[in-house]
Amino acid sequence: MIEKNRPLGALVLGVVSLSLLMSSASVEPPEPGSAPKWYIGSKACRECHEAHWEGWQNTLHARMEQEPIGQGPARNVLGDFSSGNPDLTFSLDDVDMLVGSRFKQRYAKRIGDEFYMLPAQWKVASGKWAKYLPRKDWWARGGIYPPEWNRRPYSKLCQGCHTTGYDLKKKVPAERNITCEACHGPGSLHVEESTREDIVNPARLDNRFGNMVCFQCHMSGRPPPGPFEKYAWPVGYVAGGDLTEHWMYAKPTGADSYEMWADGYAHKNRVQGNTFIRSKMYGKGVRCTTCHDSHGSRYTSLTIKATETNALCLTCHGEGSPQSVLQAGLSGHTHHKRESTGSRCVECHMPRTGKNAEKWDARDHSFSFVSPSDTIRHGVPNGCNNCHEDREPGWAQAEVEKWESP
DSSP states (O other): OSSOOOOOOHHHHHHHHHHHHOOOOOOOOTTTSOOSSSOOHHHHHHOOOHHHHHHHSGGGGGSSSEOOOOSSSTTTOOOOOSSTTTTOSSOOOOEEEEOOOOEEEEEEEEEEEEEOOSEEEEEETTEEEEOOOOSSHHHTTTTTTTTTTTGHHHHTTTHHHHHHEEEETTTTHHHHHHEEHHHOOOOOOHHOOOGGSSSOGGGGHHHHHHHHHHHHHSSEEEEOSSSTOOOOSOOTTTTTTTTGGTTTEEESSOOOOOOTTTTSSSSSSOOOHHTTTTTTHHHTTTOOOHHBTOOOSSSSGGGGGGGGSSSHHHHHHTSSTOOOOOOOHHHHHHHSTTSGGGOOHHHHHHHEBBBBTTTTTTESSSSSOOOHHHHHHHHHOHHHHHHTTOHHHHHHHHHHHHHHHH
């Protein structure tokens, strides 16, 4: 039961209304003349794909949007609403929906038929409140949406990526959260016919289109000019289609931008695709799903193997493999002791260069070695000084040059 110290009558009415709003799926058939496929909800997938469904249920994709539960064993409100922090200008009574839970948690209020993000967010790692007032997103920089929180509709800025099959006219999604049909497309025909031709399997798409399934939400950019140019998500994209028809990818400009540092490394979260698409890995046919399993994983970020032990990277780059980089052994390659943080592949080739909620908590996906010289030139964080915080980039660069000397 949701407990936010509301009067019982208002609480019950609110729970009923929100439960209806957050129902599992819309199963109404399409109107005459529309596409033959429609969304039917993830529960229909469970009947034949139990293991995948159960795994997905335990991912953060399945809990992007939640009804707020303020007390008890099922509590999911992370923010401390008793803190007295001056950035917290609203109470839990104002919160009708939670958004996120890994890096930060944001809070939405329903006004009429629309949600609006309230002006403070909870930073999970540090356990602190911070203002939530976007200024650098393209839609904020250009004044497309004013700074007042209650004039920035969630449906136009976030909801298309946080839900599945969002209906612009009805202002409701086919299903809350990032569900099966977000990645596999509408499933009505597949349920009827049960053939592989009636559903999108990203693994059967080519490299470009397969990665687009993930890029729809993990590729920063903006829509092309047209009727949906004020939306901050790719309206009209359906898994298996061409994302570039609905979304213009942000690219490096040679100067620091909101999305990327001057040399193209990640400056924020949600640019995984922008950096990955520029990598040698992408050019060689590596996919997001080569390393991540959206059906569930016991490892951080849904990786298929652990990064802490290098198991993920050394699957392809270990000793004896065609793509091995360890001719001199792991320590010979990293110039660090085998068990040290400096010998973890991701710390050098996927350093934390971007900000999600904290500096720096988002990893770059270009898989390059971000050199201390990049820090000296452009200020981008590098793997060396992310660990050696007490030393200057110049010291780190001198050490790297020693390694490279014959």
